[in-house]
Amino acid sequence: xxxxxxxxxxxxxxxxxxxxxxxxxxxxxxxxxxxxxxxxxxxxxxxxxxxxxxxxxxxxxxxxxxxxxxxxxxxxxxxxxxxxxxxxxxxxxxxxxxxxxxxxxxxxxxxxxxxxxxxxxxxxxxxxxxxxxxxxxxxxxxxxxxxxxxxxxxxxxxxxxxxxxxxxxxxxxxxxxxxxxxxxxxxxxxxxxxxxxxxxxxxxxxxxxxxxxxxxxxxxxxxxxxxxxxxxxxxxxxxxxxxxxxxxxxxxxxxxxxxxxxxxxxxxxxxxxxxxxxxxxxxxxxxxxxxxxxxxxxxxxxxxxxxxxxxxxxxxxxxxxxxxxxxxxxxxxxxxxxxxxxxxxxxxxxxxxxxxxxxxxxxxxxxxxxxxxxxxxxxxxxxxxxxxxxxxxxxxxxxxxxxxxxxxxxxxxxxxxxxxxxxxxxxxxxxxxxxxxxxxxxxxxxxxxxxxxxxxxxxxxxxxxxxxxxxxxxxxxxxxxxxxxxxxxxxxxxxxxxxxxxxxxxxxxxxxxxxxxxxxxxxxxxxxxxxxxxxxxxxxxxxxxxxxxxxxxxxxxxxxxxxxxxxxxxxxxxxxxxxxxxxxxxxxxxxxxxxxxxxxxxxx
Amino acid sequence: xxxxxxxxxxxxxxxxxxxxxxxxxxxxxxxxxxxxxxxxxxxxxxxxxxxxxxxxxxxxxxxxxxxxxxxxxxxxxxxxxxxxxxxxxxxxxxxxxxxxxxxxxxxxxxxxxxx
Numbered sequence: 001x002x003x004x005x006x007x008x009x010x011x012x013x014x015x016x017x018x019x020x021x022x023x024x025x026x027x028x029x030x031x032x033x034x035x036x037x038x039x040x041x042x043x044x045x046x047x048x049x050x051x052x053x054x055x056x057x058x059x060x061x062x063x064x065x066x067x068x069x070x071x072x073x074x075x076x077x078x079x080x081x082x083x084x085x086x087x088x089x090x091x092x093x094x095x096x097x098x099x100x101x102x103x104x105x106x107x108x109x110x111x112x113x114x115x116x117x118x119x120x121x122x123x124x125x126x127x128x129x130x131x132x133x134x135x136x137x138x139x140x141x142x143x144x145x146x147x148x149x150x151x152x153x154x155x156x157x158x159x160x161x162x163x164x165x166x167x168x169x170x171x172x173x174x175x176x177x178x179x180x181x182x183x184x185x186x187x188x189x190x191x192x193x194x195x196x197x198x199x200x201x202x203x204x205x206x207x208x209x210x211x212x213x214x215x216x217x218x219x220x221x222x223x224x225x226x227x228x229x230x231x232x233x234x235x236x237x238x239x240x241x242x243x244x245x246x247x248x249x250x251x252x253x254x255x256x257x258x259x260x261x262x263x264x265x266x267x268x269x270x271x272x273x274x275x276x277x278x279x280x281x282x283x284x285x286x287x288x289x290x291x292x293x294x295x296x297x298x299x300x301x302x303x304x305x306x307x308x309x310x311x312x313x314x315x316x317x318x319x320x321x322x323x324x325x326x327x328x329x330x331x332x333x334x335x336x337x338x339x340x341x342x343x344x345x346x347x348x349x350x351x352x353x354x355x356x357x358x359x360x361x362x363x364x365x366x367x368x369x370x371x372x373x374x375x376x377x378x379x380x381x382x383x384x385x386x387x388x389x390x391x392x393x394x395x396x397x398x399x400x401x402x403x404x405x406x407x408x409x410x411x412x413x414x415x416x417x418x419x420x421x422x423x424x425x426x427x428x429x430x431x432x433x434x435x436x437x438x439x440x441x442x443x444x445x446x447x448x449x450x451x452x453x454x455x456x457x458x459x460x461x462x463x464x465x466x467x468x469x470x471x472x473x474x475x476x477x478x479x480x481x482x483x484x485x486x487x488x489x490x491x492x493x494x495x496x497x498x499x500x501x502x503x504x505x506x507x508x509x510x511x512x513x514x515x516x517x518x519x520x521x522x523x524x525x526x527x528x529x530x531x532x533x534x535x536x537x538x539x540x541x542x543x544x545x546x547x548x549x550x551x552x553x554x555x556x557x558x559x560x561x562x563x564x565x566x567x568x569x570x571x572x573x574x575x576x577x578x579x580x581x582x583x584x585x586x587x588x589x590x591x592x593x594x595x596x597x598x599x600x601x602x603x604x
Numbered sequence: 605x606x607x608x609x610x611x612x613x614x615x616x617x618x619x620x621x622x623x624x625x626x627x628x629x630x631x632x633x634x635x636x637x638x639x640x641x642x643x644x645x646x647x648x649x650x651x652x653x654x655x656x657x658x659x660x661x662x663x664x665x666x667x668x669x670x671x672x673x674x675x676x677x678x679x680x681x682x683x684x685x686x687x688x689x690x691x692x693x694x695x696x697x698x699x700x701x702x703x704x705x706x707x708x709x710x711x712x713x714x715x716x717x718x719x
Contacts, residue, residue, distance in 0.1 A: 575719040
């Protein structure tokens, strides 16, 4: 099979598997559903792995044989195909993880959960592989709609419904904003293909319409990526979604938003007649750093484990955006490695949190203090996950962090390195603090504070009935395997090289344009490869942030850290902003769009 | 039609945003979301509009004999309608379920998630 044959199959396999499962689930026993779902997911992993290993520049598939100016083209470089592969791997992991997870007398619904996960996969893979802007909107909404439904999967409990509604309204509103932007771009260029729009814009000097269209289209991506101030929906959705869904949302869906923003900027707006590089660089570095710091501060404050991990995802998204905003091949490469490893590690941590939820019906750090002493293996894995999150070499997160630091410090200044180290240390430290308290009972039991401004995580409905059975093996095996995968980019130089080498294609719009608009032939990547190896400095900074994380985690578990009155007030104000109210979140979204438009227009 | 129709699309979007921000009823909020979506229909159709043109249907029309409006934006608007119907149905289903469990429809009365 050629790449052009594989590309449509990558989207079609989960899309075909979903209805088959939904129908077959009515007659098949539980085991049959699991086998079907796992086979579909494994088939897609194989398809995408083959595709990813074969791409050297940009591969395209013209659907229905129509050229790009008329039809829809699927186009994949290593970054797009790599993200799709990450999605497929995580979906496979999630389906295996939840073999016995929703082990309830579900009757007709046995095949429904895996079927929805496969639809979700189709949306995410399609979004990563499409070369058409309107098509991207449709896939965006497809993954959105299935994610809303999966978030509110446990409809017996009111909170998932609230989280899913907030998630749905905020994301769909943002998607309509992007559709307005797509309409404006079509009005200007008469094209919907990413590369063709880019070519069409080059004819005239950039004006307010182009800047507005960019701000509108990219807003949807930033909402999906949970960049501040568009991030409010994410902790609410993650706190209530079933654990396997959290693994997918934090590990892959959020990162797709970051990818979408980078893809659209590079392919459509980076040339003449688009948005100037400096305007993008300054604006998105500011957004990225603000997101990273806010995520880290809020992550440290949480006691609800899923919310803690959700804010850690927000913090890391800020780091990815900052690296991409450097607009250099090095920055893109760093972000690509970081995303790949972070996705596996974060999914593993959510999976381990699911074990706690399964055993104790709680995800409250304070309530679980010392209760999980007998789950030694889970505790060890959780600790390793925390260290990986902090960027300890040789984990891929450490390598991604090191490459990103190098890229941003050469483009924007060395102070950004400090942001990377601090954010990694605080988010890793928060996870280590939880691990020490919950699995080893370190330190005194935290005093009960009756603070109305927080979500405790007590009294969660166990996601499974009948906790008398033993812990399913897969619930620890899958997170363990994911942690190993998270270490692969850092330990195997060939993998790191393949990822970083492919990242150059994302930062090369001319290559993409040639592949999509030119005669149908594989376009190969020219130029010098970017570095993908560990440096002494990178290893040292990784060790520093891991050591800081250990100190922070152990220190705060042993004794509550002293905090000044001013600091407490500031943190309290930040928490109040996360009010859980739909109206507030949309108001912040409007503020964000206004700031984005103003910042870009002032610099364009 | 000129610039007026674009202003109308923008106005509809802002009205929808105002409604969403101040909403005290989730059914109303989902309705506001549909209004926001309607603004995209208006914009898309306005982009494809031409004075004196007719519908791009060739059953009783010789190709090239008359100017036509752009069929692409109409296809986009149709797809958009389908997407919108799915999302609206899903959100309304969640709202009904929420009413059953919480016996309220006021989004400001939902305080389960904060901080």
